[in-house]
Amino acid sequence: MERIRVLVVDDSAFMRKYISxxxxxxxDMKVIDSAGDGNTAIEKVKSLKPDVVTLDVEMPGKNGLEVLREIKKISSAEVIMLSGLTTEGSVVTIEALSTGAFDFVEKPSRATIDQMQEMKRNLLDKIRYAWKLKNKKVNMNMSKVVTEEKYVHIEAIGKIEAIALGASTGGPKVLYDVITSLPKDIGIPVFVVQHMPAGFTKAFADRLDKNSFLRVVEAKHEDVIKPGVVYIAPGGYHMIVNPGKIILDTSPAIHGVRPAVDKLFISAAEVYKDKIICCVFTGMGRDGAEGVKAIKAKGGLTMAQDESTSVIYGMPRAAYETGCVDLVLPDHEIPKEIVKLVKQKS
Structure with missing residues (x-):
């Protein structure tokens, strides 16, 4: 069996040994070497050609973001960032996702058994998915990709009053592209669930806010819903849409995640009925599928990202297989389709 070849990069000798x-x-995987600083990591990427690199965000000298940029110039390896929850660490991590990192795993704040097990589970899963993506890219480069046409012309039945978006692995980059493409006069609220730990969603919202025509905020409990504002669900809380305001709660995780796309979509369907557009983007698992069914049942418009542009075609596939998705599109087509539908009956 071919094993996934991993390079471990961390300035902590303890973390290098623990991860290795x-x-x-x-x-199905093995560590081919490790490095304690950025320059050594870059040299070992050149010589060893790993499949996947686990890369510490905060290191002396070159930080993880600088090393990532160098790796992307010289290698096809997928990179998973390991980030501690600090203000600087979360900002750099979000920047790394936009720079081409596959995903990130949060380093435990305390070395408790539960936290270390959670990190282990997340990291091993993401190494496997990163390797699959690397192979997918190779196969796509070797052959002409033919995508099944799933475009069906749809029209908004009435005035669209809200947009709801959900994503997981690979989501930050595509959500960035979508949200920064929405015009200032969109005139309706946008609700977003991106699977992310507590602390990182604030950095994600701040980066979007700096680069978007719309105001982007990390949602707070009982925020009054305003047109032209993008509300990002905070890590650790489900975001529920009530008439006129947002409710955050810590009810049990769904599909192992909180916030969950299903919680957002199902609550938004009750409030906006047939006056909402939703879209499920790249990610592992099936979060969002039940929400798509709920929105479709109320007459809303439903969309999903296609397989060819999804980092992981898990959530969009699960949504599509419900039979309740109106439109399947590549990531770059989604924002203009949303704008067209919103403007159609405004």
Missing amino acids: DMINKEP
């Missing part, structure tokens, strides 16, 4: 031991216990 964890990976080497898996039958």
Whole structure:
């Protein structure tokens, strides 16, 4: 069996050993080497050609973002960032996702058994998905990709009053592209669930706010819903749409995640009925599928990202397989289709 070849980069000797031991216990992956600083990491990427690199965000000398940029110039390796929850760390991590990192895993704030197990589970899953993406890119480069045409012309039945978006792995980049493409006069609220730990969603919202025509905020409990504002669900809280305001709650995770796309979509369907557009983007799992069914049942418009542009075609596939998705589009087509539908009956 071909094993996934991983390079571990971390300035902490303890973390290098812990991560290496964890990976080497898996039958389908192995650590080919490790590095304690950025310059060494770059040299080892050149010589060893790993499939996947785990890369610490905060290191002395070159930080993780600078190393990532260098790796992307010289290698096809997928990079998973490891980030501690600090203000600087979360900002750099969000920037890294936009620069081409596959995803990130939060480093435990305390070395408790539960937190270390959570990191282990997340990291191993993401290494496997990163390797699949690397192979997918190779196959796409070797052959002409033919995508099944799933475009169906649809029209808004009435005035659209809200947009709801959901994503997971690969989502930050596509959501950035979509949200920064929305015009200042969109005139309706936009609700977003991006699977992300607490602390990182604020940095994500801030980066979007700086680069968008619309105001982008991390949602707060009982925020009054305003047109032209993008509300990002905070990590650790479900975001529920009530008439006129947002409710955050810590009810149990759905599909192992909180916030969950399903919670947002189902609540928004009750409030906006047939006057909402939703879209499910790239991500593992099936979060959003039940929400799509709820929105479709109320007469709303439903969309999903296509397989060819999804980093992981899990959530969009699950949504599509419900039979309730009106439109399947590549990521770059989605913002203009949303704007067209909103403007159509405004």
